[in-house]
Amino acid sequence: MIVPRRRLLQLAGLTALGASLPRTALQAFMQTGEAPRRLIVVSHCHGWPYATWRLRPEGLAEHEPWSVELASMSQEEFSQPLAPLYEHRQRMLALDGLSLATAELDAGGNRHDRGWVHAWTGNNANFSARDTRSTSTSIDQLVAEHIARADRLPSLELSVDAALEAGRPISYSPHGVRLPSENTPLAAWERVFGPASSGDAVGTRRRATLDFAQAEYKELASNLDTSGRNRLDSHFNLVERLGHRLEGLATLSCDAPNRPAATFAQYDQRFDAFTDIIGAAFGCDITRVVALSLGEMPTAEFGADHISDKVHKGIAHYIYDDETKYAAMTDYAAHHARQVARLVSTLENVPDVDGRSVMDNTLIVWGSELGDGWHGYRHYNPVIIGGSWAFNTGRYLYWPHDTPAEMRVPVQVLAEGVSRVSGLPHQKLLVSVAQAMGLGVDHVGLTHVRGQRGDYIDLTGPLDRLA
Amino acid sequence: MRSPLLLFGLATIYLTAATGVAAAQPVKESLPPxxxxxxxxxxxxxxxxxxxxxxxxxxxxxxxxxxxxxxxxxxxxxxxxxxxxxxxxxxxxxxxxxxxxxxxxxxxxxxxxxxxxxxxxxxxxxxxxxxxxxxxxxxxxxxxxxxxxxxxxxxxxxxxxxxxxxxxxxxxxxxxxxxxxxxxxxxxxxxxxxxxxxxxxxxxxxxxxRLDPSADPSSAALTNWELASRLSYFLWDSMPDDALFTAAKSGTLFDPIEIKRHARRMLNNPRARSAVVRFHHQWLGTENVLLVAPARRAFGPLFGLTPELKIARDDDVQWPAVMGPVRHSMKLETELFVEQAIFEGDGTFTALLTDSQGYMSDATKPIYGESAVPVADSTPITKQIEIVVASIGQTKPLTLYPTRFPGTERAGILTLPSVLALGAYAVQPGPILRGKRVLERVACMHLGTPIQGAESALPPDTLTAESTNRERTATATSSATCTTCHRLINPPGFAFEHYDAIGKWRDTDNGQPVDASGALTLAGGEQISFTNGIDFVHQLAESDRARDCYAMHWTRYALGTQLDASEPGLAPLQEQFRDDDSIRELLVSIAGSDLFRTRPLLDTSGDHR
Incomplete structure (x- = not known):
């Protein structure tokens, strides 16, 4: 049953109320015991302006790895794009020294499309059809397959769209198809809470067919020998799980946020409405994995409308040609950081079954499809928030670039137009995330590539020093 | 009036083991549907x-x-x-x-x-x-x-x-x-x-x-309905047609003569072509040619482009625009080649492995070069292909021309650019990839998993080497640990060193004459000594081991199970195929075989060793 009452999760600043009021209601319908682990993948467009993103406490070398404790730093010492996350610094790992090297080594399509595939699948893109595909599944789907509850949504794919350019799907199925995303809070709400609140007409019809197939199987199974029965059991157990999921979603009990409006005037409002839904979905254990794609923000929302009304083609492409555009993209990255910070705060205000907050049992990985708005893949600067059960958070980590992959660089940065080395391949981050979520894998996507000079580049294993 | 649901089967005769499968060789474990x-x-x-x-x-x-x-x-x-x-x-x-x-x-x-x-x-x-x-x-x-x-x-x-x-x-x-x-x-x-x-x-x-609950679990014989399905999915990748259903209903399909008659009928239907093509894609993995990625820095000039893109913010749209049609052309010419060799040409294994008539498009013309000659008065084939260039999905026509290649440069499916490009890295050919494919897929020799770190020990995939690709590969695999397998893998790979990473013929590698000679002993003891890839594939076409392997792949595919190579029912099929070389007759014989008409039996004695 859906309880459409107060907005459960708009409790930022009301910590005491948030910690006590929803807890009773939630605990009434959540499974008790150990809290589940959860994953959120956040992907914004156009990367980060590296020079203004990075932290460089004095005395630290560029040619060797280092780390700094973020707790020891003041907010003023944070870079502008990282400063909005200051309040969550103890949960953070800011990663400096990665590249989307394999995207540079791949060919075809568009650097955005290629970047999304590589960033989140760790594998090559497939441009041999009319739609861009991947060659293996994305990290969110990989994790969802492992941690999903049988009677709930395995994952939720969302995108915060803007009028100009939408949030692109960042989730890819095991057979390389882009999974469509819900691009309005209302659509997301309907997907999460709709079946339990409106009679689930479609789900009822779907379940009828599953029930028929199950009945056919049960009759047939009695005529099969052991091996045949085992084979069909393995198939129809999964059919049964699918039926349970549809039924579970139709009958769940949850203290949900109110049904959102059909439209929101502001990008930030849409973002916050999505975070309410994510918080409630996690709090009620309706899903454990979310992929949140952030479409391009209107320039007015981060104060750059005097430069252009288009982030992509008005500002991002020209960051090395025009200092004001570099500064605007710094504001843009900072604004996304403010949004991510609000997402973290929202999850901190949702109580979990173990007495802590949902955020304490959530891992957020915030990345992008590019290193920067110039279409560069060289400096890839994801931020991890949460996942403290697996990671030693509260640090800024640096690795020097010494991987033998050539990366394209604007001539304003390197006159030659190319860097002979790249940062660590980001696949290692995906492995770290997968392992943190309980998967026993040593690679995600590709296992190795060859650099432009023919060198072997190993992509297996997690990032060092995260734990 | 009776329900058609039931009328459909009233006349069905479910055969039992006693009605005609005395010669069948049940194995010890049953297999799931x-x-x-x-x-x-x-x-x-x-x-x-x-x-x-x-x-x-x-x-x-x-x-x-x-x-x-x-x-x-x-x-x-x-x-x-x-x-x-x-x-x-x-x-x-x-x-x-x-x-x-x-x-x-x-x-x-x-x-x-x-x-x-x-x-x-x-x-x-x-x-x-x-x-x-x-x-x-x-x-x-x-x-x-x-x-x-x-x-x-x-x-x-x-x-x-x-x-x-x-x-x-x-x-x-x-x-x-x-x-x-x-x-x-x-x-x-x-x-x-x-x-x-x-x-x-x-x-x-x-x-x-694919199952029939009315089948007698103690019987090795498939029911007529199961046989109809097995045959149609074998030869058509789809459900039985009315003629097969009628034959199943009349209970005549279990007769080897009758099922062979249907097999011949079905092979004459265009549907069989796509099913046979699909088998060959799976045999050699050639559908994956749509993902090969030869490097512009190595092959750009072959297609009229500079080796490197001028550094700019915008991405390289030239090379993907070239490679998209090239990849599709490679895939399509593989399909047309298989169709032509099996349905329009001799229809023999020899033709499949040695024919030098193929298909070329404008996209692959630079790969084949001037020695390729379009067949006079032949009909071009135009297909629609899909590619993405700079994020924009496109559908465009691709025309392939029946083409005669010099017999000294091309011979059969193993020398098609699709197969060769799959056995390559971005810059250099991959003799290990090519050799492994031939041994495993063509000679049914199983090599096991490479030792950890084997891939990283390979020579850099670079244009600026000081030696030939063969020399570098030989050196990289010369340690005692490596030679156990690489004495087998390398020779059939080196046989194709006359083809670069995109499948173009070459006489020299890094300024040195190509050495594509070698010798190997196939499982079973056959010895092959060859001067180059053309010589090698001609000998493979005559090899009992290669023919037996091909027949076994087809039989497994038809039955939907990893049949053991020592399965007695395979031998008659292999012997016939060694003799007559006919692929179509092989498929007909498989359909008429005891193996095809029976299922593995559960050992009811309780002995489940």
Missing amino acids: VALTPTEYNNTVADLLGFPQDGTAWPDRPPLADRISPRRAASKGVFLPPPPPPSWPWRFPEEPGSEGFEGIVQGQSPSSYQVEELHLAGMHFGAFALLSPTFLTCDGWNALSTDEQHACAWDSLERLAPRVYRRPLTEQEAGRLHTFWLENAAAYPSDEAVAITVAGLLQAPAFHF
């Missing part, structure tokens, strides 16, 4: 609903579909949204596969994702029933009263159901279907009730799995 592969599923749905196996000829997804299954949200691209998914085919996850082949029971394991896709596909295609030109048994559906619609719908469902199950329904099945229909008809509008009922049928085990 084979599930439809993604291709088989889609082809079968098209046949069931009377639509062509061509997505462009299907109607758009009807609004009714969104009332019974989740709407399909539009996908998004950077600049333009990609086209909506086609009504047909449904895109399923690939099977894990077994030695590269789909439809082998040991390579089929369900996943939650696959099961959900099967469910969604069933709901999707169920909504097409009322658009089908063959489903309804009445006219003017929309003008009928509800009662008339219900009567017509049930009549139509009764006609459809045995074709979905590929056999007559049992009385219990017919009863459950009727109950299901009545429940749906009572609960929903007629069109939804029909769609939901058809969707249920398409998710039933009898549709997804």
Whole structure:
């Protein structure tokens, strides 16, 4: 049953109320015991302006790895794009020294499309059809397959769209198809809470067919020998799980946020409405994995409308040609950081079954499809928030670039137009995330590539020093 | 009047072991039923609903579909949204596969994702029933009263159901279907009730799995209905046609003469061509040629481009625009080559491995060079291909010309650019990849897993080496640890050193004359000594080991199981194929064999060693 009452999760600043009021209601319908682990993948467009993103406490070398404790730093010492996350610094790992090297080594399509595939699948893109595909599944789907509850949504794919350019799907199925995303809070709400609140007409019809197939199987199974029965059991157990999921979603009990409006005037409002839904979905254990794609923000929302009304083609492409555009993209990255910070705060205000907050049992990985708005893949600067059960958070980590992959660089940065080395391949981050979520894998996507000079580049294993 | 559900099977005679399979050789463990592969599923749905196996000829997804299954949200691209998914085919996850082949029971394991896709596909295609030109048994559906619609719908469902199950329904099945229909008809509008009922049928085990519950579990013999399905999925990748159903109903299919007659009939149908082509794609992995990535820095000049893109913010759209058609051309010429060799040429294994007539497009002309000569008065073949360039999905025509290649440069399928480019890195050919493919797929020699770190020990894939590719590979694999396997793998790989990473013939490598000579001993003891790849493939075509291997792949594929190489039933097929060399006759012989007409038996003695 859906309880459409107060907005459960708009409790930022009301910590005491948030910690006590929803807890009773939630605990009434959540499974008790150990809290589940959860994953959120956040992907914004156009990367980060590296020079203004990075932290460089004095005395630290560029040619060797280092780390700094973020707790020891003041907010003023944070870079502008990282400063909005200051309040969550103890949960953070800011990663400096990665590249989307394999995207540079791949060919075809568009650097955005290629970047999304590589960033989140760790594998090559497939441009041999009319739609861009991947060659293996994305990290969110990989994790969802492992941690999903049988009677709930395995994952939720969302995108915060803007009028100009939408949030692109960042989730890819095991057979390389882009999974469509819900691009309005209302659509997301309907997907999460709709079946339990409106009679689930479609789900009822779907379940009828599953029930028929199950009945056919049960009759047939009695005529099969052991091996045949085992084979069909393995198939129809999964059919049964699918039926349970549809039924579970139709009958769940949850203290949900109110049904959102059909439209929101502001990008930030849409973002916050999505975070309410994510918080409630996690709090009620309706899903454990979310992929949140952030479409391009209107320039007015981060104060750059005097430069252009288009982030992509008005500002991002020209960051090395025009200092004001570099500064605007710094504001843009900072604004996304403010949004991510609000997402973290929202999850901190949702109580979990173990007495802590949902955020304490959530891992957020915030990345992008590019290193920067110039279409560069060289400096890839994801931020991890949460996942403290697996990671030693509260640090800024640096690795020097010494991987033998050539990366394209604007001539304003390197006159030659190319860097002979790249940062660590980001696949290692995906492995770290997968392992943190309980998967026993040593690679995600590709296992190795060859650099432009023919060198072997190993992509297996997690990032060092995260734990 | 009797229900057609039951009439469909009244005359069926279920054969038992005593009726004619005394010569069958049951193995000790039973094998589970084979599930439809993604291709088989889609082809079968098209046949069931009377639509062509061509997505462009299907109607758009009807609004009714969104009332019974989740709407399909539009996908998004950077600049333009990609086209909506086609009504047909449904895109399923690939099977894990077994030695590269789909439809082998040991390579089929369900996943939650696959099961959900099967469910969604069933709901999707169920909504097409009322658009089908063959489903309804009445006219003017929309003008009928509800009662008339219900009567017509049930009549139509009764006609459809045995074709979905590929056999007559049992009385219990017919009863459950009727109950299901009545429940749906009572609960929903007629069109939804029909769609939901058809969707249920398409998710039933009898549709997804090839099995017949009326088979006698103690008997080795397949029922006639099982035989009809096995034959049609073997040769057509789809459900039986009316002639096969009629033969199954009359109980004559178990007769080897009769089943061979049907096999010959089916091989003359164009459907057999695509099924035979699919086998060869799986045999050599050539569908994956759409993902090969030769480097612009190595091959750009061959296609009139500079080796490197001028450094700029914008991405390289030139090289993908070249390589997209090249990859598709490689794939298509593989398909046309197989069709021509097996259905229009000699139809022999020798022709498959040695024919020097192939197909070339403008895209692949730079690879073949001036020595390739289009066949006079031949008919070009134009196909539509899809590529993405700079985020924009495109459909464009690609024309291939029947072409004669110099016999000194090209001989058969193993020297097609598709096979060669798959056995290569971005810059240099991969003799290890090529050798491994030949040994495993053509000679059925299993090499095991490379030792850890083997890949990283290979020489850099670079244009600026000081020695030949062969020398570098030989050096990298010369340690005692490596030679155990590489003394086998390297020679058949080096045989193709006259072909660069994109499959173009070359006389020199890094300024040195190419050395493609070598010798190897195949499993079984046959020794092959060769001067180059052309010499090598001609000897492979004559090799008993290669012919036996090819016959075994086909037999496994036909039966849907990883048959043991020592299975006695294989030997007669292999012996015949060694003698007559005919691929089509091999397929006919497989269809008529005891192996094909029987199932592995459960050892009821309790001895399950």
